[in-house]
Amino acid sequence: MQKQSNLLWVEKYRPKKIEDVTGNDEAKALFLEWLKNKKHTRKAVLLYGPPGVGKTTLVMATAREFNFSVIEMNASDTRSEKAINAVAKPATSYTSLDNFSGAAKTGGNVLFLDEVDGIAGNEDRGGVNAILKIVEESLVPVIMAANDPDIEKLRPLKKVCLLVRFHQVRIPLIIALLQKICVLEHVKAEFEALERIAQNSRGDVRSAINDLQSLSEENHSLTLQDTMMLSSRNKDISMDDTLRGFFSAQSIADTSRLLSYSSVDYDDFLLSVADNLPKRYLDATELAKAFDHVSKADVFRGRIGTENWHLLKYFFNALAEASAVNPASYKPFTFITPPIRIMTLFWTKGKRTMLDAICDKIGAQCHVSHQIAREQYVPYIRLILQKKPKSPLAAWFKFTPEEVDFLVKMGRF
Ligand SMILES: Nc1ncnc2c1ncn2[C@@H]1O[C@H](COP(=O)(O)OP(=O)(O)OP(=O)(O)O)[C@@H](O)[C@H]1O
Ligand SMILES: [Mg+2]
Incomplete structure (x- = not known):
């Protein structure tokens, strides 16, 4: 059990099915189409696009569903021609395309060269050439993934591949995914907090999930305030x-x-x-x-x-x-x-959320509506706390230290 909770959420929730890889519908369709008709089109495909959008995940999920074995090689780890040949060459001769196509039950092999843009610099030209040769000679489909396909050294590869472009995953889709994870992890999260994490991720699902985990795992709760430190990043x-x-x-x-x-x-x-x-x-x-x-x-x-x-x-x-x-x-x-105006706006949002939480607590203790709490109770409680921040009143209302601080300083923002 302990072990389970130590799992990284990005791994725990890595989609196992193609349909669970969210977003990039066009890219997914193009890739699947290629897999199904690979005899008639190019033998290699290059999935490219920004990090953390599901390129590797899609390949793995597809392999599960189509029941084929992936001979995987991370090109950044194994860069020289010799190394590439040692792993990939034998793989290309295991199963022919004919055996592979359409035969979902029997499966087959595909060669997956992940992160091919890791093949860096001139001295590694051999790496690209070796891949080119493999694509030419391969009997099995070759799948490649990269972040930036525009780098000079990948140009020869682009000529022999079907190019499938991935984009950043759209914010609403990321929010929906984060909401799902919150339910499964019993995290009570404010919508605005999830929205901010998603916006901050720049369409990178991996970083959004990582941020969610690091901010909420401990307390099983997440407020907009908790995400403050994220907001300036990028x-x-x-x-x-x-x-x-x-x-x-x-x-x-x-x-x-x-x-x-x-x-x-x-x-x-x-x-x-x-x-x-x-x-x-x-x-x-x-x-x-x-x-x-x-x-x-x-x-x-x-x-x-x-x-x-x-x-x-x-x-x-x-x-x-x-x-x-x-x-x-x-x-x-x-x-x-206009950083100042934007900060002001952000503060207003944050303030509203904080004040809402405070009014909820007052309402619960004093059995009054949100509006009455805000209009009639907050000003007095604020005065009391300003005079005596350690007043037992704070504990009675179950205010957090941040909420006490907020009430004491209210009006100064
Ligand atoms: N489209 C997606 N739908 C659901 N989860 C996703 C998606 N994209 C990424 N993830 C999550 O982020 C993690 C990393 O995704 P993945 O390794 O597929 O990214 P990638 O596009 O291959 O990135 P890189 O370019 O850095 O290799 C996955 O384990 C999964 O939890
Ligand atoms: Mg990847």
Whole structure:
């Protein structure tokens, strides 16, 4: 039992079935299609895309379902031509494609070269060449995975492979996955906390699950406050990249795509877009049109709230229209990144959550509604605690030290 709880959640919840690998539906379909028809298409496939989105997991889940054996080799570990040949060469001659195709029961072999971009530098050219040769001579399908397929040295590989692109997993899908894990791990989590973890992960499911585990495993609870320390990580880069992509977009389709894969906090992003619009559209009519679209996006953001994620596409579309009022008038400019306003917004959210928790506790002890607790009780309790922070009242209400601190300092933010 003890051992079980020491398990990393990313391993414990690594999907065993293809359908449980969330997101990237197009990539999954393309890959499966290739597997089924491999006789007629290219012999090798390269799954590529950002880390932690399920590339390795998909290959392993597929192997289970199709019942084939994976001869696996992590290319970063075994880089020289000799090493690659030693592992992979014999594998290519075990089973022919004919035996393999369609024969789900009998299974077959596939060769899986994970992380092929680990083949680094010139001295490793031999590595790429050896893989090329294997693909050429192989009798079994060759599956490869990489993060960045654009590196020069992988170019020869790209020519002989079917390329299957993976994107960052969309935020709502990550949130749903985190919610599932919370149920299974008996973690009581605030929605906003899960939202922040997901947004912060930049579409990387592995890092989202790891963050969830490290923040909630001990207390089986997770509040927005707990995720505070995560919020600054990667955020500026991600915001900057998204803003750049947004303002230089050539079409509505460009922007919709960018937004659905970006990991920025939508509220922060909306604020930043509004702040920067006057720098982007110097013509007053264009600017007015753009603001009109942004205000529509704002309305949709409000309607989405914390659960109506199906409305997200309308939010994206409205924002995308704001980016493409006149693509021809775009000239690069320096963004105003408003950390102060964003921090203020974040604090307001955090404050609201903290105050809600406090009012719940007051309500439970004094049998009053949330509203009465906030309007009539909080001001007095706050005064008492400001005069005497160690008052037994705090324990009676079961306030945490953070909540006492919050009440004492209230009004100073
Ligand atoms: N699409 C997904 N659905 C469900 N879980 C996922 C998904 N992607 C990643 N995970 C979780 O993250 C872990 C790591 O995923 P995986 O190893 O497949 O990522 P990867 O895309 O191969 O990343 P890398 O490029 O770093 O190798 C998995 O064990 C699983 O728990
Ligand atoms: Mg991998």
